[in-house]
Amino acid sequence: MPRHRPVTTAGPVLALLLTGCGEGSAPDAGHGPPGEITVFAAASLSGAFTELGEQFEDAHPGATVTFGFAGSSTLAHQVLGGAPTDVLATASPETMGRVTRAGLVEGDPAVFARNSLQIAVPAGNPGGVRTLADLTREELTIALCAPEVPCGAAAAELLAAAGLTAAPDTYEDDVRAALTRVRLDEVDAALVYRTDILAAGADVEGLEVPGAGDAANDYPIAVLTGAPDPDGATAFVDFVLSASGREVLGEAGFDLP
Amino acid sequence: MLLLPAALGLLFLLLPLVALLVRTPWGDLGAHLSTPGVLQALRLSLVSAGLATLLCLLLGVPLAWVLARAEVPGTRLLRALVTVPLVLPPVVGGLALLLLLGRRGLVGQHLYAAFGVSLPFTTAAVVLAEAFVAMPFLVIAVEGALRGADRRYEDAAATLGAGRWTTFRRVTLPLVAPGISAGAVLCFARALGEFGATLTFAGNFPGVTRTMPLAVYLTLESDPEAAIVLALLLLLVSVVVLVALRGRWVGGGTP
Known part of the structure; x- marks a missing residue:
């Protein structure tokens, strides 16, 4: 007898899971042990925030910080869907705004860093990319962030300001x-944040883009109203805004407000 | 004793779909569906899943025949290897494909050097990613059908002077045709829903690599309502596939 396995479809199931949890964001009645802080942060913050988390844990014995790094719009969507999160840090005021408008942010978000785009090319620059205009060359393989996420929005702004229509092959x-x-050398160039190129080391070369500063992203951070650990959340946000926080962010290549 | 958990199990499987239907913006359905990106993604999904199924049939049926009929040592190991993509997280499959066929990949670098061909970010890559993930479904279904088929017909054909190829083509294939159709429909359904391997290996570009599941995922970030409509469309296609499959199983007389 042939036995047929059940068909699994990862995409729609994931979508269903995400849409299925739109129950609002009532704070959890049962608090976890104090000092367990969940931070959702933009993917571009993963290096700097991981380091900040370690420093924070050293400074606050008993505290543990757990990060969820992803595209800012994914994070905003998850928070809106009721993910039990203490702190949200996004790569654009627009993505933070979606959460703020839903009344899920405690107080006003604080801008703690700025980031601008550079052209990233694989080591050795196989595509011979020099300027933003090279991103319009059809024969090159180009990756851009999807316009839905902050780095994609910034890229679109930058390209529009230069009057260019890029020829991307994939939207990440x-x-x-x-x-x-x-890094895998599958594309000739991508528009990513300066900080990401710094973090990538020798695999990736960064090319400055004139005018990139005008399309720079502000990074807001906020404590969420549904925070399971509001005190820990406030302490972490304060730490990010403190001198030690600024030092780590500065070293990672962020501009500081 | 078993009824309660059974009912819970059924609810668990059905309620999410009910939620999807309840949250569907029925009034704006037409507007959402007529967005150019939607039809583009649907067409790409159907075409690439169709091509992937074709590829799986061309390669998978012979493979199933070898697993079921050939007396080669290590068949059990071979069968285990064939089912690896079934249990592998699709993202891992996509990464593996990238490391093999990407332009710096094991084989891909030679393709790129010799012909300037780079597979990632093309519709061909979507088809390959889908075929990689979906082929085990077909192979398992067809192998099962082959094992269930009466070999005496083949023996009779051979006795009457038919060669192996003729026997395979004229006797074996018609004998297991219902199994092949069932496998092909399963394979198509799996290919249609493929997400992880496609995103990792083929990327995400409208009209070229952005299939329905990718469109659902990306749209969810900017416009949840539109994403729900896309998901509904995908659900509808899946139901149609399921009905087709059921027809095969009930009417086709697969053992």
């Missing part, structure tokens, strides 16, 4: 995914 869901395409 977050900036790290776009960078990974460059």
Whole structure:
């Protein structure tokens, strides 16, 4: 007798899971042990925030910080869907705004960093990319962030300001995914954040783009109203805004407000 | 004793779909569906899943025949290897394909050097990713049908002077045709829903690599309502596939 396995369809199931949890964001009645802080942060913050988390844990014995790094719009969507999160840090005021408008942010979000785009090319620059105009060359393989996520919105703004229509071959869901395409040498260029190129080391070369500063992203951070650990959340946000926080962010290549 | 958990199990499987139907913006359905990106993604999904199924048939049926009929040592190991994509997380499959066929991949670098061909970010890559993930479904279904088929017909054909190829073509294939159709429909359904391997290996570009599941995922970030409509469309196609499959199983007389 032939036995047939059940068909699984990852995409729609994931979508169903996400849409299925739109129950609002009532704070969890049962608090976890104090000091367990969940932080959702933009993918571009993964390096800097991981380090900040370690420093925070050293400074606050008993505290543990757990990060969820992803594209800012994914994070916003998850918070809106009721993910039990203490702190949200996104790569654009627009994505934070979606959460703020839903009344899920405690107080006003604080801008703690700025980031601008550079062209990332694989080591050795196989496509001979020099300027933003090279991103319009059809024969090159180009990765951009999807316009739905902040790095994609910034890229669209930058290209529009230069009067260029890029010829991308793929739209990546977050900036790290776009960078990974460059690191694997599968694309000739991608528009990613300066900080990502710094973090990538020798695999990736960064090219300055004139005018990139004008399309720079502000990074807001906020404590969420549904925070299971509001005190821990406030302490973490304060730490990010503190001198030690600024030092780590500065070293990672962020501009500081 | 078993009824309660059974009912819970059924609810668990059905309620999410009910939620999808309840949250569907029925009034704006037409507007959402007539967005150019939607039809583009649907067409790409159907075409690439169709091509992937074709590829699976061309390669998978002979493979199933070898697993079921050939007396080669290590068949059990071979069968285990064939089912690896079935249990592998699709993202891992996509990464593996990238490391093999990407332009710096094991084989891909030679393709790129010799012909300037780079597979990632093309519709061909979508087809390959889908075929990679879906082929085990076909192979298992066809192998099962082959094992269930009466070999005496083949023996009779051979006795009457038919060669192996003629026997395969004229006797074996018609004998297991219902199994092949069932396998092909399963394979098509799996290919249609493919997400992880496609995203990793083929990327995400409208009209070229953005299939329905990718469109659902990306749209969810900017416009949840539109994403629900897309998901509904995909659900509808899946139901049609399921009905087709059921027809095969009930009417086709697969053992």
